[in-house]
Amino acid sequence: MQVFTNKSKELMDNIEEYLGYVTTASLHFEKAIKDYLAGRLDKFDERRKEVAHIERTADEELKKVKYKLYAFMLIPDARGDVFKLMDDLDDVIDYTKRVLLELSMEKPSFPIFIKEDIVLMSEDSVRAVDSLMLAVRALFSQTKMVEDYVNKVVFYEKEVDRIEEQIIRRIFSTSEVDELARKVQIRRFCERIASLSDISEDISKNLLIYTVKRMV
Amino acid sequence: MGFELLLFLSSGLFMGWSLGANDAANIFGTAVGTHMVKFRTAAIICCVFITIGAVRSGSGASMGLGALGSVNALAGAFVVSFCAAFTVMWMTRLGLPVSTTQAIVGAIVGWNLFSGNPTNPATLTRIVGTWVYGPILSALFSILIFTLVRRLVNNSTIHMIMLDRYTRRGLIIAGIFGAYSLGANNIANVMGVFVSATDLATIEILGVRFTGTQQLFLLGGAAISVGVVTYSKRVMMTVGNNLFKLSPVSAFVVIVSTALVLYLFSSQELSTWLISRGLPSLPLVPVSQSQACVGAVIGISIAKGTYRSINYKLLGKICLGWVSTPIMAAILCYMFLFFMQNVFMQQVFI
Numbered sequence: 001m002q003v004f005t006n007k008s009k010e011l012m013d014n015i016e017e018y019l020g021y022v023t024t025a026s027l028h029f030e031k032a033i034k035d036y037l038a039g040r041l042d043k044f045d046e047r048r049k050e051v052a053h054i055e056r057t058a059d060e061e062l063k064k065v066k067y068k069l070y071a072f073m074l075i076p077d078a079r080g081d082v083f084k085l086m087d088d089l090d091d092v093i094d095y096t097k098r099v100l101l102e103l104s105m106e107k108p109s110f111p112i113f114i115k116e117d118i119v120l121m122s123e124d125s126v127r128a129v130d131s132l133m134l135a136v137r138a139l140f141s142q143t144k145m146v147e148d149y150v151n152k153v154v155f156y157e158k159e160v161d162r163i164e165e166q167i168i169r170r171i172f173s174t175s176e177v178d179e180l181a182r183k184v185q186i187r188r189f190c191e192r193i194a195s196l197s198d199i200s201e202d203i204s205k206n207l208l209i210y211t212v213k214r215m216v
Numbered sequence: 217m218g219f220e221l222l223l224f225l226s227s228g229l230f231m232g233w234s235l236g237a238n239d240a241a242n243i244f245g246t247a248v249g250t251h252m253v254k255f256r257t258a259a260i261i262c263c264v265f266i267t268i269g270a271v272r273s274g275s276g277a278s279m280g281l282g283a284l285g286s287v288n289a290l291a292g293a294f295v296v297s298f299c300a301a302f303t304v305m306w307m308t309r310l311g312l313p314v315s316t317t318q319a320i321v322g323a324i325v326g327w328n329l330f331s332g333n334p335t336n337p338a339t340l341t342r343i344v345g346t347w348v349y350g351p352i353l354s355a356l357f358s359i360l361i362f363t364l365v366r367r368l369v370n371n372s373t374i375h376m377i378m379l380d381r382y383t384r385r386g387l388i389i390a391g392i393f394g395a396y397s398l399g400a401n402n403i404a405n406v407m408g409v410f411v412s413a414t415d416l417a418t419i420e421i422l423g424v425r426f427t428g429t430q431q432l433f434l435l436g437g438a439a440i441s442v443g444v445v446t447y448s449k450r451v452m453m454t455v456g457n458n459l460f461k462l463s464p465v466s467a468f469v470v471i472v473s474t475a476l477v478l479y480l481f482s483s484q485e486l487s488t489w490l491i492s493r494g495l496p497s498l499p500l501v502p503v504s505q506s507q508a509c510v511g512a513v514i515g516i517s518i519a520k521g522t523y524r525s526i527n528y529k530l531l532g533k534i535c536l537g538w539v540s541t542p543i544m545a546a547i548l549c550y551m552f553l554f555f556m557q558n559v560f561m562q563q564v565f566i
Binding site for chain 2: 008012073076
């Protein structure tokens with residue numbers, strides 16, 4: 001009988017491993033941004049490659065999770081939600097990979113006076129991802145905590161928005177950056193870094209719905 | 217068993233088939249419909265435990281039914297069982313939620329009227345009373361169990377996937393209890409009327425002694441099992457996907473609550489235990505599993521605070537069934553007994 005096999009444990013391990021990849025990718029992202037801004041381009045490139053590798057491995061793990069969810073007929077009432085959640089989390093890894101890749105290709109030059117703010121912004125973006133991952137884990141085993149973690153995601157997203165606006169205002173009002181194309185490029189990268197927290201917030205809002213559905 | 221006996225038992229066997237096809241879905245409908253439990257597993261559990269419940273504990277409810285009217289001729293028992301089955305079939309076609317218990321009680325009263333056997337009003341009131349407080353008791357159990365389960369699940373740190381695993385196991389264990397209780401309680405509807413009309417000698421199969429009544433119940437259990445294997449899958453899928461959209465945890469609560477009610481109304485051990493301690497015991501009579509099930513679902517709605525969504529039209533139909541089903545079965549049985557006696561020249565009572 002399927003009920004007495006250990007498919008449940010296997011799936012739990014797969015999900016846990018996958019969530020670990022999302023967290024690791026976001027941590028590498030933060031370090032990579034710091035390396036880039038500090039001019040440590042070799043280290044930045046190593047991190048970028050590491051994130052690309054994590055993205056590939058996470059994709060493999062995601063396939064296993066999706067397969068096991070449906071092939072073993074596990075959690076029938078929450079299967080669709082977990083499937084969508086795992087897919088959405090894939091966007092977080094994809095996004096970190098893409099931003100780092102674009103940075104490595106375009107190599108934008110950031111003026112010194114905004115570097116500290118960009119570091120703060122990337123730190124808060126990663127904190128938003130971190131809180132999201134705690135909320136996701138809480139969905140699986142401590143539903144009452146989900147809302148607390150989601151509130152943190154929302155808080156960090158607002159912080160990131162505030163810093164982003166501040167940076168963009170400064171870029172467009174300074175004479176240190178004279179070319180409009182450069183201003184636009186810097187703004188685009190700021191928006192990209194900030195988007196990580198936006199993605200986290202979107203996923204966390206869905207999490208609240210999944211939580212209500214999960215409550216008995 | 218002779219051919220004549222089997223021929224007269226055929227109406228009871230048909231009733232058993234119908235019970236297996238329909239009532240097994242009340243136990244495993246949601247579990248199978250949502251793929252929490254495989255149909256094969258559900259069918260094996262139903263066949264085995266309904267039969268064990270019928271043979272081991274079926275006599276209590278059967279005697280309760282016998283107290284209403286002891287049908288003493290085989291042809292009479294055939295008519296009673298046939299009319300009950302026919303009423304169930306007819307009412308189902310009319311879309312009314314019908315209970316085999318109510319049909320068989322009505323048919324027995326019809327036999328009493330035809331044979332001049334007095335119907336004990338106290339016994340009748342006791343049986344009819346269970347139709348009302350069976351679903352109410354089931355709703356109360358369901359409120360209690362659901363509240364406990366909800367507190368346990370929502371406050372625990374059990375991983376969602378492990379909870380799913382425990383729920384599957386819970387559904388199987390609850391299903392075993394549900395099947396056993398169904399066999400113990402509802403075998404009276406299938407074979408109860410034949411108990412006084414047949415006189416089978418005790419036999420021994422594989423070292424186990426079976427009395428005449430137990431042989432009848434074993435046969436009834438086999439008929440129920442055939443119903444489960446041949447037709448219940450379709451009903452389970454309908455129950456699981458269309459009628460009640462229950463979560464697996466709610467399904468577990470419904471099965472346990474329903475099974476508890478059926479068990480309370482069929483357990484001789486419990487009844488003896490209560491009487492020995494000077495406590496009031498519940499009458500051992502067959503109760504409607506479907507209506508106990510509806511009671512349990514309503515109980516969950518109340519516990520969740522969503523009782524405004526209760527289908528009062530369905531409730532009204534159930535209450536209507538308490539009156540219309542036995543009356544129709546009684547009239548039908550009276551007419552068929554007349555035909556059996558005067559057209560087919562069979563002795564329908566002694």
